Amino acid sequence: MLRISQLRKVFSNGSGVEMTALDNVNLDVRPGDFITIIGSNGAGKSTLLNVIAGVYEVDEGEIWIDGENVTNQPEYRRAHLIGRVFQDPMIGTAASMTIEENLAMAMKRAKRLRLVPGVTAKDRARFRELLAVLGLGLENRLQEPVGLLSGGQRQALTLLMATISNPKLLLLDEHTAALDPKTAEMICQLTKRIVENRELTVLMVTHDLKQALELGNRTIMMDQGQIILDLQDPERADMTVDELLDQFEAVRGKRLLDDRVLLV
Secondary structure (H helix, E strand, O other), X not given: OEEEEEEEEEEEOOOOOEEEEEEEXXXXXXXXXXXXXXXXXXXXXXXXXXXXXXXXXXXXXXXXXXXXXXXXXXXXXXXXXXXXXXXXXXXXXXXXXXXXXXXXXXXXXXXXXXXXXXXXXXXXXXXXXXHHOOOOOHHHOOOOEHHHOOHHXXXXXXXXXXXXXXXXXXXXXXXXXXXXXXXXXXXHHHHHHHHHHHOOOEEEEOOOHHHHHHOOOEEEEEEOOEEEEEEEOOOOOOOOHHHHHHHHHHHHOOOOOOHHHXXX
C-alpha cells in the first residue's frame, strides 16, 4: 500500500553544512498495517512523515501510495490520499470555525471542489453520528467555535477529521504527546477504535516505547536517518521495553540514552 524506496533527504543550514535526515530508507507497508515509529530526537521520524505527506521534497528515492507514484507531487496533490494528526491539538483545526464547519471542510478534502451548500442537513446528521462515538458530547455542540474546546476535545475532533474520508494512509506525529496522561490514554483508545473500525493503514511516531509495543502490529526503530529495526507480530507481541532497548544496543553497539524516550 505504501512503498518507500532508497529515500534520502539532506538539509543544509545555508552555510554549506549539511545534515542527512533520511539515509537510504526502504519500507514496505501492507494495507491495514499499524506501524509505530520510535527513535531518539533527530532520528528522522518526523522527517519521514513529512516527506510522505509532501511537506519536503526528497533528494533521492521514490514514494508510492496505493500504486501511485507521489514522489514529485506537491503536498496538495497527494492530500486526498493522506490523513494527518500533529502533536499540537491546535494545528489540525480552525479555531474560529464551528465544529460542523471544520468537519465539512475535512469531508470535502478528498472531493472535487464545486458550489454546494457548506453544511447540509444530511451532513449534520452524519456529523452527530460520528461525534457521538467519541463520547464527549460534541454532537450537541455542532455550531460552537472549535476554539472553545479543550485540548483533548480538539485532538479527538482532529482525529475524526483526519479519518472522515477514509484516507489510504493515516500519519500520526506524536499526537498524544502534548496531552495530560488521562487525556492521552483517551485519545490512544479512540485511535485504536477508529483504526480498527475503518481498517486504516497507519504510521504513528511516538516517544513512548511502551505505547509503541502495545499499539498496532509492527514497530520500526530509526537512528541517524535509518531504519535499524523492524519488529512485527508475533515476535513483537510479548516484547518488553528492556528487550527492545537490548535489540537497539545489539544493532548499534551502544545504549539508547535519549531521556525523552526513556522517561515517558
